[in-house]
Amino acid sequence: MADLLQSQTAIDGAEAEWLRLLVGDWQLISDLSFADLVLWVPSADRQHFVAVAHCRPTTGPTVHYDDVVGALLERGRRPQVDTTFDEARSLRGRDPEWDDDVPVREETIPVVREGVVLGVLARHTNLATSRTPSRLELNYVKCADDLTRMIADGDFPQTAAPTGPRRGAPRVGDGMLRLDAEGVVTYASPNALSAFHRAGLIGELVGANLAEISSSLAASHLPVDESLPLVVTGRAPWRTDLETEAATLSMRAIPLTRRENGAPVRVAALLLVRDVSELRRRERELMTKDATIREVHHRVKNNLQTVAALLRLQARRIVSEEGRSALQEAMRRVETIATVHETLSQGIDENVDFDQVLDRCLMMAAEVATEGAERIRTVREGRFGELRQEDATALALVLTELVTNAVEHGFGPGRGGSVVVKVEHTSDDRIEVVVSDDGVGLPADFQVGSSGLGTQIVRSLVQGELRGRMAFGSSPSGGTEVHLDLRVRRDATQLGSVRN
Numbered sequence: 001m002a003d004l005l006q007s008q009t010a011i012d013g014a015e016a017e018w019l020r021l022l023v024g025d026w027q028l029i030s031d032l033s034f035a036d037l038v039l040w041v042p043s044a045d046r047q048h049f050v051a052v053a054h055c056r057p058t059t060g061p062t063v064h065y066d067d068v069v070g071a072l073l074e075r076g077r078r079p080q081v082d083t084t085f086d087e088a089r090s091l092r093g094r095d096p097e098w099d100d101d102v103p104v105r106e107e108t109i110p111v112v113r114e115g116v117v118l119g120v121l122a123r124h125t126n127l128a129t130s131r132t133p134s135r136l137e138l139n140y141v142k143c144a145d146d147l148t149r150m151i152a153d154g155d156f157p158q159t160a161a162p163t164g165p166r167r168g169a170p171r172v173g174d175g176m177l178r179l180d181a182e183g184v185v186t187y188a189s190p191n192a193l194s195a196f197h198r199a200g201l202i203g204e205l206v207g208a209n210l211a212e213i214s215s216s217l218a219a220s221h222l223p224v225d226e227s228l229p230l231v232v233t234g235r236a237p238w239r240t241d242l243e244t245e246a247a248t249l250s251m252r253a254i255p256l257t258r259r260e261n262g263a264p265v266r267v268a269a270l271l272l273v274r275d276v277s278e279l280r281r282r283e284r285e286l287m288t289k290d291a292t293i294r295e296v297h298h299r300v301k302n303n304l305q306t307v308a309a310l311l312r313l314q315a316r317r318i319v320s321e322e323g324r325s326a327l328q329e330a331m332r333r334v335e336t337i338a339t340v341h342e343t344l345s346q347g348i349d350e351n352v353d354f355d356q357v358l359d360r361c362l363m364m365a366a367e368v369a370t371e372g373a374e375r376i377r378t379v380r381e382g383r384f385g386e387l388r389q390e391d392a393t394a395l396a397l398v399l400t401e402l403v404t405n406a407v408e409h410g411f412g413p414g415r416g417g418s419v420v421v422k423v424e425h426t427s428d429d430r431i432e433v434v435v436s437d438d439g440v441g442l443p444a445d446f447q448v449g450s451s452g453l454g455t456q457i458v459r460s461l462v463q464g465e466l467r468g469r470m471a472f473g474s475s476p477s478g479g480t481e482v483h484l485d486l487r488v489r490r491d492a493t494q495l496g497s498v499r500n
Contacts (some may be wrong), residue, residue, distance in 0.1 A: 004052045004070065010044045011118060021157040023053045028254070028272075031172035032144035033123055034060035034137070038068055039111070041119035049073040049081060049120065058174060060141070063104050063124040081120050086111045088117050090152050096127050103127040112154040122152060139178060139187045142302075155257050155264045158237040162268050169239070170250050170274035177271040183233035185209050186268075188390045197445040198249040205368055210271070215245045234269020246382040247277040304338035329404075329454065336361055336400045340393045354384040354394040360419065361400045376407050376416065383422040384431070388489045394465035395486070401454045402435040402482050410439025410479055417479075427487075433484040438477040462486065 001023060005016050025041065030037045034057050040049040056062040075082055079089050088110045096103040113421045130309040132139070150156035175192030177185055188196075189206045193348035194207055202218050218224055224245050230236040231253040239252040239491055252272045257264035277332040308331045315327035340358050342350060342354040387395065399421060406419045418438045461471045475481040 001052045001069075005041065008043055008050045009041050009052070010209040011041060015113060015116075015118050017113070018157070019052070019118060020089075021159065022151070023055075025157050026053075026055050026121075029123075029144055029147050030055045030057045031228065032140045032147070033057065033125065035123045035125040035139070036063045037264075038122045038124065039119055040073060040085075042085065043072070047075055048369060049085075050077070052119075056493060058171070061126045061129060063099060063102065063126050065214040080106065080108050081122065084110050086119055088112060088152070090148065091231060092098045098219065106423070107148075109148045110152050112152055113248060119142065123148070123150070136189055138191075140176070143176075143178060143256070146268065147254070147269075150257055150264075151259075153264065155258050155259075155361065157252070160237050170252050170272035172272065174275075175273035177205075177210065177273060179234045179271060179353055181202065181267055182209070183269075184209050190275045192271075193248055195247070195273050197275075198275055199242065199249055214242055217242065219243050219245050232271075234271060235266070241276070241280070243280075247275055250274045250276045261435040267456075276353045283398050301338045301341040304334050304341065306333045308338065311461075319402060332400065333397060333457075336396050337365060337393055338391065351386040352389060354387045354392050355380065355396065357396055358399060360386065361396050362419075363401055364400070373434075374432060376411060377418040378403060379418060379420045379422075381420060384423055391488045393468065394461045395488075398458050398461050398466070398484070399433070399435065401458045405454055406435065406437040406439065406474075406480060408439045410441075428491065430485065430487050434481055435484075436475040436477075436481040438475070439479040441474055441478055442472060442480050 001020065002016070005011050005019070010225045011019065019039065019041070026039075027039055037053075037055040037300045038051050041052050042048070043050050049072070051068045051073070054064065054067055056064070064405040073081065081092060084091050085088075090107065092107040093105060095468045096105050098104070103126075105125045105127055107125075109121040109123065111119045111121050112150075117274065147156055173191065174191045175195045176187075177192050178187040180186050185206050185208055193205055197212070201213060205213070211229060214228065214232045218228075220426060225240045227238050227240045228234070228242065231238050231240045231251055232242075234253045234255055237254055239250065242249040243249060245352050248271070254270040254272075255266045256268040258267045259265070311327050311331040311334065315324045315331065316328065318324045339357055358380060362380065384395075403419050403421065410415050410419075417438045419435065422434045422436070424432045459470060461482060462468050466484075466486040466488070468484060469487075473481045473483065
C-alpha cells in the first residue's frame with residue numbers, strides 16, 4: 001500500500017499514516033460486516049481512483065476471488081464512489097450488482113481525517129447466501145455500521161488502538177460483547193459466553209456490569225493490569241488480560257462514538273474476547289526455560305573463569321618459562337570460551353552478538369600476549385552479526401589464536417603496530433575473514449604443518465567446526481595475512497540484521 005500511495009497518489013505524511021492505521025484494523029470491520037472491503041484513493045491527477053488495499057472476511061464468503069489491489073477506477077464509471085468522495089457521505093446501492101453470477105450489494109463510506117476526505121471505503125456483501133439473519137449476525141452488522149459511521153466522522157481508526165497482527169490478539173470469531181455507555185453487557189456471542197464460563201463465571205452475562213464481573217473473577221493472588229477497568233468499561237481502545245483462577249482472557253475494547261454538537265460522544269463499546277490460557281501457559285514455560293538456559297550459561301561462565309584463575313595461580317608457581325607460557329595460553333583459551341557463555345547468559349536465545357564477543361577477545365589477546373600492549377592496536381573492520389553458539393565459540397578461539405600469534409611473533413621488543421580483523425559476507429552462509437598485521441612477516445622457512453599448537457588448533461577448528469579453508473600469506477604492508485573462508489549458520493532474522 002505504501003508503494004501505491006507514493007507512486008500513484010498525492011497522499012503522504014500524516015494522511016498516509018491514517019490510512020495505514022485503518023488498514024491495520026479493518027479486518028475487524030470486514031468480519032463484522034461479512035463483506036469484502038476495498039480502499040479507493042484518488043490518483044495524483046484526480047482522474048482515477050486506485051485500489052490501494054483489499055480485505056476479505058473470515059466470517060463469510062468473499063466477493064472478489066482475485067485481488068483488486070492496484071486496479072484503476074476511472075471517474076464516472078462508478079458514480080456512487082464519485083459521489084461519496086465529492087460529498088463526504090455514505091451511500092448504499094439500491095439494487096444489487098452482479099459479479100460472476102453473484103449478487104453483490106455495495107456500500108461506500110468516505111474515509112475522513114480532520115474534515116478532509118482521503119478516499120472511499122467500499123463494502124461489498126455477497127447476497128448469494130442471504131437468509132433471515134440470526135441475532136449474532138444482526139449484532140455483528142450493527143457494530144460494523146457503528147464503525148463505518150465513525151470512519152465517515154473521522155473518529156476511526158483510533159490512534160491509541162493496537163492495530164495489526166498481535167500474538168494472542170482476540171478476533172471477532174473468538175468472542176464478542178457489546179456494552180452500553182455504562183459498561184453493561186447488552187449482547188454476548190456464544191463464544192464470549194463460553195470464554196467467561198471457562199474463566200469461572202456462574203450465571204448470566206447479558207445485563208450484568210462487566211467491570212463488576214471482572215473484579216469478582218480476577219485472581220486475588222495475581223496483580224491486576226491498571227488498564228483493566230478502562231477496557232472492561234469500554235472507555236479506552238486498549239488491550240489487556242483478565243487472569244482468573246481457571247483461565248486467562250485476552251480482551252480488546254473499541255469505544256463506539258457518535259457525533260453530538262461536533263464532538264464524539266461514547267454511546268457504546270465493542271469488546272473482543274479470547275481464551276488465551278494455553279498460549280499464556282506456553283509463554284510462561286518458555287520464559288522459565290529461557291531463564292534456566294541463561295542460568296546454565298552463567299554457571300558455565302563462572303566455572304570456566306574459576307578454571308582460568310586456577311591456571312593463572314599455577315602459572316605463577318612454575319619456574320620453567322616454557323611451562324608458564326603453556327599455562328597462560330591455556331588460560332587465555334578458557335577465558336575466550338567463557339566470554340561466549342557470558343554473552344549467552346545475557347540474551348534470550350542461543351545466538352551470540354559476535355562483534356561484542358570479538359572486541360573483548362581482541363583486547364584480551366593483546367593484553368595477554370605482550371607487556372607492551374599499549375603499543376599494539378587491534379582493529380575490527382566490518383560486522384559479523386549474530387552467530388550460533390557453536391560457531392561463535394569456534395570462531396572466537398580461531399581469531400584469538402591468530403591475533404595472539406600476530407602480536408607475539410610479528411612485533412619485536414619495543415616495536416608498535418596494529419592487527420586488523422576484517423570480515424566480508426560473501427553469501428548468506430559464508431564469510432571471508434582476513435587477519436593481517438604490519439609486523440616483520442612470515443619467516444622464510446615457515447610451514448603450516450610444522451607450526452605450533454595454536455596454529456594446529458586453528459586449522460582443526462577451521463576445517464572441522466567452521467567447515468572452511470585457511471591460507472597464510474604476506475600483507476601489502478610487509479606483515480602477515482591469514483585468509484579464512486568460513487561457513488556459518490544463520491536464520492532469516494540474523495540475515496536481515498547483518499544486511500542492515
